[in-house]
Amino acid sequence: MIAVEQLVRYVRHSATAGGLSTAASSALGRLGREGPQRLTELARAENVSQPNMTQLVTRLERAGLVRRTADRTDGRGVLVEATDTGLEVFRQRRAERAHALQQLVEELSEPEQQAVMTALPALARAVQDHRSRS
Amino acid sequence: MIAVEQLVRYVRHSATAGGLSTAASSALGRLGREGPQRLTELARAENVSQPNMTQLVTRLERAGLVRRTADRTDGRGVLVEATDTGLEVFRQRRAERAHALQQLVEELSEPEQQAVMTALPALARAVQDHRSRS
DNA sequence: CGGGATCCATAACCCGCTTATGCATAAGCT
DNA sequence: AGCTTATGCATAAGCGGGTTATGGATCCCG
Numbered sequence: 001m002i003a004v005e006q007l008v009r010y011v012r013h014s015a016t017a018g019g020l021s022t023a024a025s026s027a028l029g030r031l032g033r034e035g036p037q038r039l040t041e042l043a044r045a046e047n048v049s050q051p052n053m054t055q056l057v058t059r060l061e062r063a064g065l066v067r068r069t070a071d072r073t074d075g076r077g078v079l080v081e082a083t084d085t086g087l088e089v090f091r092q093r094r095a096e097r098a099h100a101l102q103q104l105v106e107e108l109s110e111p112e113q114q115a116v117m118t119a120l121p122a123l124a125r126a127v128q129d130h131r132s133r134s
Numbered sequence: 135m136i137a138v139e140q141l142v143r144y145v146r147h148s149a150t151a152g153g154l155s156t157a158a159s160s161a162l163g164r165l166g167r168e169g170p171q172r173l174t175e176l177a178r179a180e181n182v183s184q185p186n187m188t189q190l191v192t193r194l195e196r197a198g199l200v201r202r203t204a205d206r207t208d209g210r211g212v213l214v215e216a217t218d219t220g221l222e223v224f225r226q227r228r229a230e231r232a233h234a235l236q237q238l239v240e241e242l243s244e245p246e247q248q249a250v251m252t253a254l255p256a257l258a259r260a261v262q263d264h265r266s267r268s
Numbered sequence: 269c270g271g272g273a274t275c276c277a278t279a280a281c282c283c284g285c286t287t288a289t290g291c292a293t294a295a296g297c298t
Numbered sequence: 299a300g301c302t303t304a305t306g307c308a309t310a311a312g313c314g315g316g317t318t319a320t321g322g323a324t325c326c327c328g
Binding site (some may be wrong): 003004005006007008009010011012015020023025026029047051090097101103104105107108109111112114115116117118120121122123124125128129130131 | 142240252258259
Binding site for chain 2 (some may be wrong): 305306307308309310315316
C-alpha cells in the first residue's frame, strides 16, 4: 500500500509541472463539461470547502482562465465560467497528462497494461460512488 | 484520465484525515524500514528538496514521531530517527489506509479487483524506475 | 417588515513544496 | 597551518491546496 503513496505523489508532481494543479485542472474541466456554475455549487461538486473554491477561482481568474459574472437571477450569486484560454489550457494540460501516464504505462508488460486500463476507471467509479453515498 | 485526478485527490484526502499526510507517512515509513538516516539522504530518497525535508522533520519532531540526533562521524550531519511512537503511529496509519482502500476495492467486481491488485504495484514499480532514470 | 437561510469573501491558520541565502563543519590543496 | 571549496542543514520568503470561523449581502417567507 506504500505503492499508492508514491503513485499519488508522482502524479501530483507531474500534474503541477504543467502549470495547472490537480485542483485547478479538475475544476476547469468541470466548467468546460458543464458550463458556468455557481461558486458554491462548484465547491460542492469538487468536494472542497467554499472558501477554498473562492481562492481557487481567484487564482484561476488572475491567470485569465476563468471569469466571474453576476447571477442575474440572484444578487448574491456568482457564476464562474471558463474563458476560451482556460478551456484551451485545460485541453493542452489534459493531453500532457495523458501522455505522461501513457509513458509510464508503456513500460509495463502487456497484461499489466490491460490491468491498468481496467483498474483505473473502476477505482474512479468506486470513489465516485463512495462520495455520493457519504 | 480525469479519473486519475479524482483518485489522487481522494487518496490524498483520506490520507490526511488520519493525521498523517502522505509525505509524512512516506518518510516515516522509510525511516522504519531503513533505520536512521541523514536528513539530506532522506530528502533525496523521498525526492523532495532539502529545505522541505527540514520542515517535514521539524513537524514530525514536534509531533514526537521522529528524533534528531547528531552524527558522531560528521559534525555537520543530522541523523533522523523514528521514535517508537512514530513507528506505532505509522503502522496504525498504514492499517487504516489499507482498510480504506480495501473498502473501495470491495465495491468492485471480482475481475476488477484482480486488475487493481496487478495494476497498482506495477504502476508503483514504473514510477520507481522512471524516477531513478531521471 | 423582520428574521432566518443562503451565497460569497476575508482572515487566520496548517501542510507541502519551491528557490535563494547563510552559516558551520569537512576536506583538500599549497 | 591556512585558505578555499564543497557539503549539510537551517532560515526566510513565497505559492498552492486545504481547513474553520466570521461577517456582510441578498433572498425568502411568515
